[in-house]
Amino acid sequence: MPEHSSRVPVSILDLAAITEGSTPADTFRNSLDLARHAEQWGYTRYWLAEHHNMASIASSATAVLIGHIAGGTSRIRVGSGGIMLPNHAPLVVAEQFGTLASLYPGRIDLGLGRAPGTDQVTAQALRRDRLGAGTDFPQQVQELEQYLSADNRVNRVRAVPGEGLDIPIWLLGSSTYSAQLAGMLGRPFAFASHFAPTHLQAALQLYRSSFQPSEHLEKPYAAACVNVILADTDEQAQQLATSFHQFALNIIRGTSRPLQAPVPSMDGLWNELEEEAVSHMMAYSFIGSPATVQKQLQYFLGATQVDELLAVAHIYDHSARLRSYELLAEVSKW
Numbered sequence: 001m002p003e004h005s006s007r008v009p010v011s012i013l014d015l016a017a018i019t020e021g022s023t024p025a026d027t028f029r030n031s032l033d034l035a036r037h038a039e040q041w042g043y044t045r046y047w048l049a050e051h052h053n054m055a056s057i058a059s060s061a062t063a064v065l066i067g068h069i070a071g072g073t074s075r076i077r078v079g080s081g082g083i084m085l086p087n088h089a090p091l092v093v094a095e096q097f098g099t100l101a102s103l104y105p106g107r108i109d110l111g112l113g114r115a116p117g118t119d120q121v122t123a124q125a126l127r128r129d130r131l132g133a134g135t136d137f138p139q140q141v142q143e144l145e146q147y148l149s150a151d152n153r154v155n156r157v158r159a160v161p162g163e164g165l166d167i168p169i170w171l172l173g174s175s176t177y178s179a180q181l182a183g184m185l186g187r188p189f190a191f192a193s194h195f196a197p198t199h200l201q202a203a204l205q206l207y208r209s210s211f212q213p214s215e216h217l218e219k220p221y222a223a224a225c226v227n228v229i230l231a232d233t234d235e236q237a238q239q240l241a242t243s244f245h246q247f248a249l250n251i252i253r254g255t256s257r258p259l260q261a262p263v264p265s266m267d268g269l270w271n272e273l274e275e276e277a278v279s280h281m282m283a284y285s286f287i288g289s290p291a292t293v294q295k296q297l298q299y300f301l302g303a304t305q306v307d308e309l310l311a312v313a314h315i316y317d318h319s320a321r322l323r324s325y326e327l328l329a330e331v332s333k334w
Helices: 024-041 062-071 090-103 120-127 137-148 150-154 177-185 200-210 234-253 272-281 290-304 318-331
Strands: 010-014 045-048 077-084 108-113 169-173 189-191 222-230 285-288 308-312
Touching (some): 010 024, 010 318, 045 108, 077 169, 090 108, 137 150, 137 169, 137 177, 177 189, 189 200, 200 222, 200 290, 222 234, 222 290, 222 318, 234 318, 285 290
Parallel strands (some): 010 308, 077 108, 108 169, 189 222
8 A cells, every 4th residue: 555645634633531630620721731732733623522421531511612722722723523413402503613613713613423422321311302313413414504504594593603604514423324424415524433443444435435516515525533642662652552542441341430540561451352352443543653653644544545634642641642742743744
């Protein structure tokens, strides 16, 4: 597979990790600090994801946190990766992001997913009388698009603010479902390959083959989210990654814990089946020194031909996470 040589924008997906011994307030301060550095380092966008009932993730009130990050920066695009639309009334999402886009014009992205972003019991608590929500996702997306359109001014239900604002809408997915919908609607598409690698290539192919040009986008634009952990040496990066491996192990086991400190080795913390499961789920993980990761990422870009990378880093120490993203900004100049 030939290496990818052209410049590809690189962005950040921040899962707002709560580390062991810290609070959500600490997480939010660190997120803003990272976003300010990312802006200086030339990252394209800074996204936050909606998750609920997880001891390790603090971004449940995603729109509020987006406002915090946008208000503390000046140029970088800020948005959702994503808002889980079945959890919300489309009108509420239109009003929230209309407010954000009015406060920070030209800087807000609205990425939409159809999963609950949590377990089924919590999903029921979120959706109340919409317990079967999810199957009407295409209709919800189109309803949201209508509220944000300029021609909605003649309708009885209007999103104020929101109506007529040019807010880029992305569709997000971990399967082929949203890929096809994004293509049919002529919207940009982002794939969650950082935890669901199996259908990446099939989703990208279906998105591109089903794409219909729209007033929003003339040709397909696909992004892939991957795990990236960089340090000055391969050995340092591998040790930092043990926090990430513990995070993934908790997902496999169905347990919820804050992000753990790195350990000398994962030996004794997981069994062979668990290690294999984590390895499969986190297949698109690039861990190592700048030289190592640059080569891996170039191969990935050549194999997928994605238009943008979104990088997520589960790193316990904030200074080490900053260093990882600083190195990524350097190596992604290709």
